[in-house]
Amino acid sequence: MAAIQPFVLRWGIISTGGIASAFVKDLLVDPKTRAVHDVVHKVTAVGSRSVEKAQSFIGENAGGDKSIKAYGTYGEVYADKNVDAIYIGTPHTYHYINALDSLKAKKHVLCEKPVTSNAAELRSLLATAKEQGVFFMEALWTRFQPLALEVKRIAEEGSLGQPVVLHADLSGDFDIYNIPKTHRILDPDLGGGALLDLGPYPFIWAVLALYEHPSNKLAKPSNTIASMVKTPLTGVDRSTAFTLTFSPSSPSASNTLAAQAILSCNINVAAYPTGVVIRYERGNISIAAPIYCPKSFTVQYYEPGKSSTIAREETKHFDYVGRGMHFQADEVARCVRDGKSESELWGHDKSLLEMDVFDEVRRQGGYKFPPGVEKVV
Numbered sequence: 248m249a250a251i252q253p254f255v256l257r258w259g260i261i262s263t264g265g266i267a268s269a270f271v272k273d274l275l276v277d278p279k280t281r282a283v284h285d286v287v288h289k290v291t292a293v294g295s296r297s298v299e300k301a302q303s304f305i306g307e308n309a310g311g312d313k314s315i316k317a318y319g320t321y322g323e324v325y326a327d328k329n330v331d332a333i334y335i336g337t338p339h340t341y342h343y344i345n346a347l348d349s350l351k352a353k354k355h356v357l358c359e360k361p362v363t364s365n366a367a368e369l370r371s372l373l374a375t376a377k378e379q380g381v382f383f384m385e386a387l388w389t390r391f392q393p394l395a396l397e398v399k400r401i402a403e404e405g406s407l408g409q410p411v412v413l414h415a416d417l418s419g420d421f422d423i424y425n426i427p428k429t430h431r432i433l434d435p436d437l438g439g440g441a442l443l444d445l446g447p448y449p450f451i452w453a454v455l456a457l458y459e460h461p462s463n464k465l466a467k468p469s470n471t472i473a474s475m476v477k478t479p480l481t482g483v484d485r486s487t488a489f490t491l492t493f494s495p496s497s498p499s500a501s502n503t504l505a506a507q508a509i510l511s512c513n514i515n516v517a518a519y520p521t522g523v524v525i526r527y528e529r530g531n532i533s534i535a536a537p538i539y540c541p542k543s544f545t546v547q548y549y550e551p552g553k554s555s556t557i558a559r560e561e562t563k564h565f566d567y568v569g570r571g572m573h574f575q576a577d578e579v580a581r582c583v584r585d586g587k588s589e590s591e592l593w594g595h596d597k598s599l600l601e602m603d604v605f606d607e608v609r610r611q612g613g614y615k616f617p618p619g620v621e622k623v624v
């Protein structure tokens with residue numbers, strides 16, 4: 248019997264920055280190294296604002312593969328008939344226009360986080376994706392990593408009981424006093440600051456552990472409380488802390504989860520090694536930093552009836568070839584192959600929740616983008 252051929256997804260890459268480079272390197276890792284046999288990835292085009300940059304990007308990240316087209320405009324990638332799906336790796340405030348142009352060209356889209364500058368832009372993109380009948384997903388790669396799938400399985404298998412409180416922080420020392428104010432982490436025109444850049448990662452763990460928990464029945468947080476510390480350098484948020492409360496909508500409601508996520512992000516201190524801690528009625532899960540791509544987690548189970556004594560502890564380690572961005576690409580390929588408009592793991596509802604929460608956090612923190620940054624309000 249002839250072997251079933253894997254589905255081939257042909258990618259066009261928009262931009263030649265740091266994360267586009269990491270993504271392409273992962274795309275080109277042989278899927279068999281991660282036991283994936285049903286899909287493969289091919290890069291067919293790279294678009295940059297400069298054709299020379301596109302050429303050197305292909306040289307550095309794809310071994311100078313002559314079959315990959317180098318374009319000096321993004322528009323040529325959207326128009327390329329050999330491109331099925333587009334990966335967008337531009338700064339946050341360009342995601343909307345780049346994704347809109349891709350969708351209008353009937354291309355499937357994987358767009359870097361945060362998916363847009365605000366929720367209104369995302370709603371507009373989702374309407375366009377629906378009209379065009381194409382797949383659309385935010386590149387929240389953490390949700391697709393094998394470690395995240397295993398954390399979810401253990402968290403929901405019942406032994407730990409209900410989640411009670413989750414702490415997650417992602418910080419990074421961006422050397423803010425020495426980088427140019429036009430750097431994307433500082434420039435308000437590029438959606439600078441901690442929330443939009445780092446906030447998606449503490450948020451994704453709150454979604455996985457609380458929003459998706461079966462007892463929550465996909466109910467949105469009943470309350471969001473936030474505050475920001477701004478840097479006088481450019482006025483963007485240097486530190487942001489936000490709390491999401493999940494609670495039953497009424498005493499008889501089917502969503503019975505009562506739990507809180509305490510989330511934070513910061514652009515002028517290094518990440519703290521703890522990563523994410525999720526505390527349950529009957530134990531804890533601690534996920535090692537970096538929280539966007541953790542490689543191990545530990546589960547502790549309490550002695551029955553004694554939450555002061557750990558009866559059993561287990562640490563799980565994960566290893567694979569590549570950085571871990573290819574798992575989300577496999578998901579895109581399978582969804583496109585199966586004619587789906589969104590992923591079941593990181594679907595449109597979760598990106599919308601993220602952008603609604605971030606809009607509210609910015610409102611409470613008093614962070615307004617400069618006029619014209621938000622293309623839809």
Ligand SMILES: NC(=O)c1ccc[n+]([C@@H]2O[C@H](COP(=O)([O-])OP(=O)(O)OC[C@H]3O[C@@H](n4cnc5c(N)ncnc54)[C@H](OP(=O)(O)O)[C@@H]3O)[C@@H](O)[C@H]2O)c1
Nearest residue numbers: 262263264265266267295296300336337338339359360361
């Ligand atoms: N998933 C993750 O772990 C992760 C990590 C880092 C960043 N990100 C996300 O990826 C996006 C890009 O981040 P990055 O670190 O890759 O940024 P970067 O290194 O600065 O690259 C951004 C690229 O976007 C293009 N671009 C288009 N208009 C631009 C403008 N006005 N100013 C600057 N660049 C412009 C440029 O490519 P051309 O010159 O070739 O057009 C540039 O190389 C952000 O939204 C960020 O949140 C995700």
